Amino acid sequence: MGQDTARTGRKPRADGLRNREKLLSAAREVFSAGGPEASLEAVAKRAGVGIGTLYRHFPTREALFQAVYMREADQMVSMAESLGGLPPEEALRTWMRGFIGMVATKKGMLSALAPALDSDCPTFADAADRMRATAGLLLDRGREEGVFRSDISPEEMLRVFVGVCYTRDIEGWRDTVTRMLDIFIDGMTCLPDGR
Amino acid sequence: MGQDTARTGRKPRADGLRNREKLLSAAREVFSAGGPEASLEAVAKRAGVGIGTLYRHFPTREALFQAVYMREADQMVSMAESLGGLPPEEALRTWMRGFIGMVATKKGMLSALAPALDSDCPTFADAADRMRATAGLLLDRGREEGVFRSDISPEEMLRVFVGVCYTRDIEGWRDTVTRMLDIFIDGMTCLPDGR
């Protein structure tokens, strides 16, 4: 849509913005119900919009994912900010649980997050950066106090979170995944006696 | 193919067996080159066989994956057996490295392994069982000696291995993944002082 809006200084068209919103909420519904590989044509239909319109707004499936779940990424960021009071390890574990909870409801999120970590599209690379920065903050705080080992980067930690969460679709998914990541964090902590 | 071979006691047809082999090696090549979502029609073509023949031998994409990578699963099993001499923790870490090495070359393997863990098709559930049993063996040995904690099942550990490996396609993938899983195993070990 407004690829030249900036160039000509015109106001963005109202119908364009409206359709964008319709598409986003349709996508949210469709991906929730049908999983992340639901058909894009179904999304367009649900939004009451032509398939061409969908593609103009979101040139790739991933672009749509990322737009849909950007909000969630922001929630993760602001949640981390509210964790400032806790001791680092507890903060990280709490954040990790929040992450899992987020994934638990929004099944499409992983499909958005994983590629977002590599994305070079500026808009979304930005969201990914905020996530990375957030994770980095939690890690650094712990490192300063000598709680976490230092041979792991924020990005790597995020990738592990994402990877372990991929294991979906089993009874007791949430408990299992939480336990697994708790074990991982155990491994990340330096013990008082030097490890 | 031989759905009634057993019933009528006829020898299985030679061309059937031949085509099965041709399909398997074609699949191996095509999946190596084009990734796990390469087209099945390409596989059939490469094997010099009709698409119908492919589907008769392997009714689903997963069935084909699993058949292709069954061999690799067996290698993992027999590798574990050769690790009997090592102390449990070292054995597990070595096996884990072997696992990563396997995934590093056969990119399609993950797509086979993950669903195989849930599969109810008897033939392949069997391969998955052997993997589970193997992992269980490594774990149990360690538990007896009080090296590993006991709140993790073989299956869960495998799922973590698989999940973390999903993080592909980055510079230094192999080192990163190895480091991450080493950290996970650190978390799995009980420290002498009680944790």
Add this chain to the structure above:
DNA sequence: CTTTATACGGAGGGTGCCTCCGTTTATCAA
């Protein structure tokens, strides 16, 4: 009310999935 930049919609060409069934062929028994 015109002009024009924007956006819309969906037809259409392409690819891949999977099924179905007429044809071919390997095995077996006579």
Add this chain to the structure above:
DNA sequence: TTGATAAACGGAGGCACCCTCCGTATAAAG
């Protein structure tokens, strides 16, 4: 050998989805 028959073959065809392209519609600006 030679038929009979079970087993396997192959690819046409129906379907769903992907994505592009372009004629049409319409909101903003003057």
